[in-house]
Amino acid sequence: MTDSMTDALVPGSVIGILGGGQLGRMLAIAAARLGLRCHVFEPSQDPPAGQVCETVTTASYDDTDALRAFADAVDVITYEFENIPTEALDLLETLRPIRPGREALRVSQDRLTEKTWLTDLGLLTAxxxxxxxxxxxxxxxxxxxxxxxxxxxxxxxxxxxxxxxxxxxxxxxxxxxxxxxxxxxxxFVPFRSEVSVIAARGLDGRVAAFDPGQNVHREGILRCTTVPAELSTAQRTDAVLLAGRILNALDYVGVMGVELFVTRSGLVVNEIAPRVHNSGHWTQAGCAVDQFEQHMRAVAGLPLGDGQRHADVVMENLIGHDMDRLPNLLSTADTQIHLYGKAETRPGRKMGHVNRIQRPA
Amino acid sequence: MTDSMTDALVPGSVIGILGGGQLGRMLAIAAARLGLRCHVFEPSQDPPAGQVCETVTTASYDDTDALRAFADAVDVITYEFENIPTEALDLLETLRPIRPGREALRVSQDRLTEKTWLTDLGLLTAxxxxxxxxxxxxxxxxxxxxxxxxxxxxxxxxxxxxxxxxxxxxxxxxxxxxxxxxxxxxxFVPFRSEVSVIAARGLDGRVAAFDPGQNVHREGILRCTTVPAELSTAQRTDAVLLAGRILNALDYVGVMGVELFVTRSGLVVNEIAPRVHNSGHWTQAGCAVDQFEQHMRAVAGLPLGDGQRHADVVMENLIGHDMDRLPNLLSTADTQIHLYGKAETRPGRKMGHVNRIQRPA
Known part of the structure; x- marks a missing residue:
């Protein structure tokens, strides 16, 4: 083992995941590839992540007994969403490491704090x-x-x-x-395009970024991410360096999504998410190590994948009645389907996504 | 929905898997991507597949009560190994569809029956x-x-x-x-090389094959599969047609591994396996729909992926103390790791595999 592996979890270790939605589900699947087990903590019944991991605690975030038992059962704690009640985190962090750490949550849980922090770091925001x-x-x-x-x-x-x-x-x-x-x-920021950088930082402080993806939103919801994004080499480098700066400033451990506006005056940070990110789902089809495994590697203290991309991909979310297209999508070549195991299809609800591998014409 | 989707399972349906080893584990993960749930039946404690699915029945194959309850809880039954006791299958098939069907098991469970059947079909064997x-x-x-x-x-x-x-x-x-x-x-068959075709047949009778892989065995265990295999176009076509003939003759539903010797006198069938196959693990890195999802699509009555390959891949098994190489493998670019969640490393035991994506030099 190298020095950087000293604090690494060994196969069979248990990662606790706060939140049992689709991101937790895909994190649990990725952890399994590394021989790691997952234990999900989620207040609602039958969460998507519970279908693919051994243990689910169904309890609310103010149930301190349940939180204690959860912490006792796991080796390290991560999360799939940033709005975890502060009191729950205060308790959990006395019992097990929480990765990414509290500072990232403090900054990203509050839009005002986040924008102030980003501006103080010298980055552009709206x-x-x-x-x-x-x-x-x-x-x-x-x-x-x-x-x-x-x-x-x-x-x-x-x-x-x-x-x-x-x-x-x-x-x-x-x-x-x-x-x-x-x-x-x-x-409002007059932007040419929206891109995001999915970047990761390991326990050893090394940073790896995936190729920026270009995003299309509709009604406030991400519809589609295309890689590679239409960026100049300089913009691409800027985007990655900027993400690295954020991760280092937070002493971050894990994957972060950094949403950027591409404007005449440069890259403007829209928001940061201290977790795997919808706009990084394309990595499942385009990289040997996807964003979910990358996050779990970081959280487990393992070396990061280098983020190399071996295919061009278009990721499209399946929202609400997009699910009606499922038979057609199942019959489409080079199309990877990821459904989230949600029983009920509702308008605006993220039901799954597809990754379409793009071949040269 | 198209006609071929009439008998398709809808998301949320449950697939029963007989056997909870690594193949069952990767089948369960693939099923989750399609929004399907899995229930594993396995006599031994803490099986690899149990870590990634909701429900595990721990019971022996002669426990008829457990078999009945298992069948009641699932919509369709598949398996990850061919040596399932006949009595268990006799009971289960009265309760739920078993895919692939009994004929494939009858043929492949007995080497003599298998070779006789293949010869009768006009194929070459040793x-x-x-x-x-x-x-x-x-x-x-x-x-x-x-x-x-x-x-x-x-x-x-x-x-x-x-x-x-x-x-x-x-x-x-x-x-x-x-x-x-x-x-x-x-x-003995004097062969130039060993290849295998991983082919699938849907409930609608359509057949799809992945590109043949070239295999290297050591001490009777598969070590490595490389795609593309070194085959002429004619050999490649022969191999795929031959596999299709086997699937059609068996009225097969699911993925099958067909191992072939490449000889001077043509392709000689070594053996067939009525299940996902170790030599098809490369598809996880090389295809939008891998062999595990392909099998689950067939079993669930969904359209098959077309088997297209978008990357060259070398798959290498991690056997026994190959696990010592894990820190190094985690740090190698373009390398996808799949561990099986087995607690104990033993010589000769398959602990995991890696898929290395090959880039043009």
Missing amino acids: PFADIPDLPALEAALETIGTPAILKTRRFGYDGKGQVKIETPDQAADALAALNGAPAILEG | PFADIPDLPALEAALETIGTPAILKTRRFGYDGKGQVKIETPDQAADALAALNGAPAILEG
């Missing part, structure tokens, strides 16, 4: 302002201009907890729509 | 003879010559239940070594 009340919102709309987006500082995902403000007179209604939740106003 | 007793063995050695291999008709795998006979005077000792088990004598 213009933003803290919105404690209506006068603050009115003042911010003066500075930032319209259109702008009013967002809850916490617990937003897939476009939820957001209101677009087209004209300043919509300020009061927008604020009311958030029901008094702490808010942030963000200006 | 010269062989039924060996009920010593006089029969002595007579067969006259006809077939030495060296030859005496094998048990049933329950052999990875070189077990085999004795090499170098000279006719070793006949009695060889027979004694098999402890009175029904036996078959097989002549």
Whole structure:
């Protein structure tokens, strides 16, 4: 074993995963490839991840007995979503290592903290302002201009907890729509394209990044990621260096998704997610070590894969009634299907995704 | 839905797998990608497949209550090994469809039946003879010559239940070594190379084959499979057609491994395995739909993947203390690791495999 393997988990070790959704499910499958076992902690019944791992604890995040028993049963703890209640983390971190660490969660759980932190690091973000009340919102709309987006500082995902403000007179209604939740106003960024970097940092501090993917969102939800993205070599290098800077500043361990806007004035950070990321699902078809295994390698203290890509891929999410296309997709060449084991198809619900391997014409 | 989808399982359906080893493990992971659940039936404790699926029945194959309960809990039954006791199958097939069907098991469970069946189909095999007793063995050695291999008709795998006979005077000792088990004598085939075709047949009768792989065995155990194999276009076509003929003759549903010797006089069938096959593990890195998913698609009545390959791959088994190389393999580019979750490393035990994606030099 090399020095960097000193703290590595051995096969048969157990990784605890907070959250049992599709990301947890794919993390558990990846862990199995490394001979690692998984134990999922999830409040809801029959979570997608529970179908592919040995043990599931069904309990709420305020059930301290369940949290203690979960920690006792695992060697290290990771998570598939960033909005884990702070009290649960406070308890768990006294019992087992949590990777990625608390600082990444602190920064990314709150949009205001995140944007402030990124700006302090010298990175570009959309213009933003803290919105404690209506006068603050009115003042911010003066500075930032319209259109702008009013967002809850916490617990937003897939476009939820957001209101677009087209004209300043919509300020009061927008604020009311958030029901008094702490808010942030963000200006629009005129971007050419949206890309993301899925990067990882190991326990030994080494960083590896996958090739940036180009994203298309619709109604606040990612629809499609294409690799390679349309970027110049300089932009590609910039994107990867920028992600590395974020990971190093956080002393991060694991995979992070860094969403970027490509603009005239350079790369603007949209948001960071301290976990595997929907826009990294293409790696399942394009890389020997995918983002899920990469994350589990980092969390387990194993060497990272180098992120090399051996195929061009288009990843497309299957959302709601996209599932009706399943028979057709099953019959399409070079198409890899990943379903999440969710019993009920609902509009806007992520049911699965497909990775289409692109061949030269 | 197309006509061929009429009998297809819908997501959330449960596939029962007889056998919980590494093949069952990788089948369960592939089923999950299709949104299917798995229930494993396995006599031994903590089987590799149990770590990646929801439900495991730990019971022996003569426990009829357990078999009934298992059948009741699943929609269709498949298996990861061919030596399932006949009585268990007799019971199970009254309760649920078994795919691949009984005929494939009947043929492949007995080397004598298998070779006779293949010969009757007009395919080439090694010269062989039924060996009920010593006089029969002595007579067969006259006809077939030495060296030859005496094998048990049933329950052999990875070189077990085999004795090499170098000279006719070793006949009695060889027979004694098999402890009175029904036996078959097989002549040696002077081959240039060993290849295998991993082919699949759907419930709708369509056949799809993966590109043949070239195999290297050592001490009766597969060490390495390389794709593409060194074959002429004609040989490649022959190999695939031959596999298709076997599948069609058996009205087969699922993936089959067909091992072939490449000789001066053409392709000689070594053996067939009515299941996913070690020499097909490369498909995990080289194809959008791997052999495990292909098998589950067939068993579930879904359309097959077309078997297209998008990368050259070398698959290498990790046997026994090959596991010591793990830290090094984890640090090697383009290398996909698959461990089987076996607690104990033993000499000759298959612990995992690696798929190395080959890039043009």
